[in-house]
Amino acid sequence: MLDLTPQDWTAIGLSVKVATIATLAALPLALLAAYALARWRFPGHGALNAVTHLPLVLPPVVTGFVLLLLFGRRGPLGAFFADYLGIVFAFRWTGAALAAAVMSFPLMIRPIRLSFESVDRRLPMAARSLGANPFWAFLVVELPLALPGVMVGVILGFAKALGEFGATITFVSNIPGETRTIPAAIYSLIQTSDGDAAAMRLAIISAAIAVIALTVSEMLQRRARYGT
16 A cells, blocks of 8 residues: 555664664663652652653753763773673664663653552552562552553653654664664655655654554553543
């Protein structure tokens, strides 16, 4: 129907791969940060809240530049990962996943935090009074009750990671088959005189995925709110 080319399928497949890994990588940290912001009070609480939401207000190019400085081949973190773990981020798909994870992180935290805040604090306290340790009370009481919000965060994070462009192209460039995701492919196509039709195909696919993600997210939020 859309007459996708092999290059289109490569960009789509890479985008899904990058978004999936970015979401899975960001989820544990998003859970921890959201729970800390929702349940704990400590010095620096406001600073943590500000830092976790920083990628939302910073220009994506700035975020990509910071990632390049830190995780580039000669950056302090990039050199460590490359030398000791064999993981290279700069100009690789792994870097695209890292950039997408950073940019999607704030969108994941917000619904997860609200979901934890809606859980009655007396429930985990009751579990602990019956002998459960704090981690077990979190795992069997709080997390299941907050699961709709967690799923909303995952879906929104995946959608954001799928559409990430600015930080990604700054950090890992636009390399066909390696870092050229759907947004980068659209950007490349609109630079050519005959690329409008191909760019439109990818734009339709990108918009369709975003609409599906937002629809599912809204359904989960409604179910969590009204129980239907």
